[in-house]
Amino acid sequence: MDRRDFMRTALLAGVLPVAGTVPALAATPSLKFRELYVRGNELTDKAKALEGKSVEMVGYMAPPLKPEIDFFVLTKLPMSTCPFCESEAQWPDDLVLALTKEPVSVVRYTDLIRVTGRFETGFKKDTETGFVSFVRLVDVGYEKL
Amino acid sequence: MTKLASALLAGASLLAASQAFAQEALPQINDSYFKQAEAELQKIIDRKPNTGKAKNVILFVGDGMSIPTITASRIFDGQKKGVDGESNKLSFEELPYVALSKTYTHDAQVADSAPTATAMVTGVKSSNGTIGVSQNAKYEDCSTVKGNEVTSIFEQAEKAGLSTGVVSTARITHATPASTYAHTVNRDLENDSQVKEAADQGCKDIAAQLVDWPAGNGFEVILGGGRSNFMLESQADPEAADKMGARKDGRDLIKDWQAKYNDGAYVWNKAEFDAIDPAKTGHLFGLFERSHMQYDTDRAKDKGGEPSLAEMTTKAIDMLSKDEDGYVLMIEAGRIDHAHHAGNAYRALQDTVALSDAVKAALAKVNQDDTLVIVTADHSHVFSIAGYPKRNNPILGIAGEGDDKKPYTTLGYMNGPGAKLDEQRADLKDVDTQDPDFLQQALVPLGESETHAGDDVAILAQGPWAHLFQGIVEQNMIYHVMAKATEMASKPQKQASAQ
Numbered sequence: 001m002d003r004r005d006f007m008r009t010a011l012l013a014g015v016l017p018v019a020g021t022v023p024a025l026a027a028t029p030s031l032k033f034r035e036l037y038v039r040g041n042e043l044t045d046k047a048k049a050l051e052g053k054s055v056e057m058v059g060y061m062a063p064p065l066k067p068e069i070d071f072f073v074l075t076k077l078p079m080s081t082c083p084f085c086e087s088e089a090q091w092p093d094d095l096v097l098a099l100t101k102e103p104v105s106v107v108r109y110t111d112l113i114r115v116t117g118r119f120e121t122g123f124k125k126d127t128e129t130g131f132v133s134f135v136r137l138v139d140v141g142y143e144k145l
Numbered sequence: 146m147t148k149l150a151s152a153l154l155a156g157a158s159l160l161a162a163s164q165a166f167a168q169e170a171l172p173q174i175n176d177s178y179f180k181q182a183e184a185e186l187q188k189i190i191d192r193k194p195n196t197g198k199a200k201n202v203i204l205f206v207g208d209g210m211s212i213p214t215i216t217a218s219r220i221f222d223g224q225k226k227g228v229d230g231e232s233n234k235l236s237f238e239e240l241p242y243v244a245l246s247k248t249y250t251h252d253a254q255v256a257d258s259a260p261t262a263t264a265m266v267t268g269v270k271s272s273n274g275t276i277g278v279s280q281n282a283k284y285e286d287c288s289t290v291k292g293n294e295v296t297s298i299f300e301q302a303e304k305a306g307l308s309t310g311v312v313s314t315a316r317i318t319h320a321t322p323a324s325t326y327a328h329t330v331n332r333d334l335e336n337d338s339q340v341k342e343a344a345d346q347g348c349k350d351i352a353a354q355l356v357d358w359p360a361g362n363g364f365e366v367i368l369g370g371g372r373s374n375f376m377l378e379s380q381a382d383p384e385a386a387d388k389m390g391a392r393k394d395g396r397d398l399i400k401d402w403q404a405k406y407n408d409g410a411y412v413w414n415k416a417e418f419d420a421i422d423p424a425k426t427g428h429l430f431g432l433f434e435r436s437h438m439q440y441d442t443d444r445a446k447d448k449g450g451e452p453s454l455a456e457m458t459t460k461a462i463d464m465l466s467k468d469e470d471g472y473v474l475m476i477e478a479g480r481i482d483h484a485h486h487a488g489n490a491y492r493a494l495q496d497t498v499a500l501s502d503a504v505k506a507a508l509a510k511v512n513q514d515d516t517l518v519i520v521t522a523d524h525s526h527v528f529s530i531a532g533y534p535k536r537n538n539p540i541l542g543i544a545g546e547g548d549d550k551k552p553y554t555t556l557g558y559m560n561g562p563g564a565k566l567d568e569q570r571a572d573l574k575d576v577d578t579q580d581p582d583f584l585q586q587a588l589v590p591l592g593e594s595e596t597h598a599g600d601d602v603a604i605l606a607q608g609p610w611a612h613l614f615q616g617i618v619e620q621n622m623i624y625h626v627m628a629k630a631t632e633m634a635s636k637p638q639k640q641a642s643a644q
Binding site: 034038039040041077078094108110 | 384385387443445446447448449450487488489562563564565566571576581582584590592593594
C-alpha cells in the first residue's frame with residue numbers, strides 16, 4: 001500500500017482525520033511528551049491513568065530503516081544525527097514506539113504528525129526486531145500537521 | 146577689575162545660565178527613558194579601568210549564543226518572571242566592557258566550535274574541525290598534529306602552578322571544552338573507537354587526552370557530560386543498564402583518573418555532586434550523562450539528577466579559589482548551540498538564561514578587583530527576531546501575517562528542521578508556538594541541522610584589563626587579553642609554546 005492508498009484507507013476507516021474536514025477527536029485525550037515522566041522512567045499520574053486508553057500524541061517520525069513500515073519511533077523533536085551534537089546515534093530517553101495496524105508509508109522526519117493509538121507502558125522486547133520499548137502506542141493512525 | 150574681565154565674567158555667567166536654562170527647558174528632562182539613560186551615562190563616566198594583575202580568569206562561553214539569542218533570551222527571561230522583557234537585563238549585560246568578536250577561521254567564513262574555542266584559549270586562528278593546533282595542521286590529516294600543537298592558557302596556567310577547571314553542559318570531550326587540553330585535527334575523535342586507524346597516523350582520542358593531560362597536576366575541576374567516551378564497551382551505564390560505554394581499547398578512563406588522583410572524587414549524579422566538600426577535595430571529576438547533559442528545560446526529569454550550570458559554576462569556584470596563586474576556569478553553556486541546531490528556540494533561550502544564572506552566581510562569589518570575567522560566544526546561528534511585534538508581545542509568539550495570509554512567528558531560522566521539503570509552510574493559526582517543543586519555521590530545509598552563522602558575536606567583560614575589550618576585534622584577541630591580565634606570558638615555561 002503506498003502512502004496515498006494508506007491515507008485513503010485510513011480516512012475511510014475514520015482513523016485519520018484531516019484538519020478542517022473532520023472534527024478533532026474531542027473525546028481522545030492528548031498526551032504531551034513532557035507529561036510522560038516525572039523523572040527517569042517514572043511515569044506521571046496522567047500517563048498511568050491513560051494506560052490502555054486511546055490517546056493523541058504529537059511528534060516526529062524518526063527515520064526508519066525501510067520505506068514501508070508497520071512500526072515507527074515517535075520523537076519529541078526531529079531525530080537525526082546532528083553533525084555538531086552527536087557523533088553517533090544517541091536516542092533520547094523519552095521516545096515512544098508506535099505500532100501501526102497496517103503497513104504505512106514514511107513521512108519526512110521533520111514533519112510534525114499527530115498520532116492516535118492505544119497507550120501501553122512497561123518494558124517489552126519486540127521478538128522480531130529485538131527493539132526494547134517502555135512506552136508504546138498501539139494500532140496507531142496518524143495525520144500530518 | 147578691568148572692563149574686559151568684567152565683560153568676560155558676565156559673558157561666562159550668561160553662558161552658564163543659558164546652558165542651565167537650555168537643560169532645564171528640555172521638555173524630556175523628566176522622561177523615564179531620558180533619566181534612565183542619564184543614570185547609565187553616569188555609571189560609565191564613573192568607571193575606572195583596572196590595570197592590576199588578574200589572579201583569576203573565568204571564561205564563560207555561550208556556544209552559539211548569537212546577539213539575537215541574547216536579545217531574545219532577555220525578553221524570554223523577563224516575560225517568564227512577569228517583568229518587562231524588552232528592558233530586562235541578563236546578568237552578563239551588567240558587565241562594563243564590550244567588544245565584537247570576528248569569528249571567521251583560517252579556512253572558513255563560518256566557523257565551527259573547534260577553531261573558535263582554540264582561538265579564544267590559544268591566541269591563534271586555525272582550520273574548522275581542528276582543536277589545539279595551528280593553521281599549519283590539516284583537517285583529518287593526523288600526520289599534521291605533531292609539531293603544530295599550540296599551547297592553551299590552561300596548559301600555561303597548570304605549568305605556572307595555578308589551578309584550572311573546565312565545565313560544560315555538553316560532552317566534556319566536545320570541541321569547546323576540549324580546546325583547553327586537546328590537540329587534534331578532527332574534533333569527532335572523542336573516544337578510541339572513533340580514532341581507529343588514525344591512531345597509527347598520530348591521532349589520539351580526546352577522552353584519553355583529557356585523562357592523560359600532562360600539564361601540571363591536571364585540572365582540579367572537570368564537570369560535564371560524555372561519560373560513554375570514558376567507559377568500556379563492556380561497562381553498563383549507571384543511568385541505563387542497556388547502554389554501554391564506547392571504549393574498545395580496554396582503558397577504563399574513569400578508573401585511570403581515580404588512580405591518578407588520591408585526593409580526587411568522581412561523581413556522576415546530583416546527590417554525589419552535592420555531597421562534595423570542596424575544602425576536602427583536591428580534584429573533582431563529574432560526568433553526568435552518557436552524552437551531553439540535559440537541556441536546562443529537561444534537567445529536572447533526568448534519572449540520576451544533574452546539577453545546573455550555576456551549581457557547577459559555584460562548586461568549581463569553591464574548588465579553585467583554594468589556590469592562592471589563582472585559577473583559570475572555562476564554563477561553557479554548550480547546548481544553546483544544540484537547541485538552535487534543532488530549530489528549537491525555547492530550549493536555546495532557556496539554556497541562555499541558565500548561563501545568565503551561572504554568571505550571576507560567579508559574580509557573587511569572586512572579587513572583581515582580581516578576577517577577570519569574560520562572557521562570549523564562539524559563533525553565531527541563523528536565528529533572527531523579525532516583524533513588528535508590539536511591546537510585551539510574547540517572544541515566542543506571532544509577530545504578524547505573511548502575504549500567504551498565514552501567521553509568522555517573531556523568532557525564526559534561515560535554515561534547519563523547521564522548513565518543509567517542497568511544501569508550503571504550515572499554517573500556525575491553531576498552533577501553540579510558545580510550546581517548549583515547537584520548532585520555529587525556517588526557509589531552507591536542512592532537516593539534520595540548522596547551521597551556524599558568520600556574523601560577529603559579543604564579548605562582555607569585567608575585572609583587570611577588561612577595558613582592553615573595545616571595538617571590533619579578532620576572536621583570538623581574547624587569549625591575548627587573558628594572558629596580558631594574568632601576566633601569563635612572563636610565567637616560567639617548562640617547554641616553549643608551539644608556533
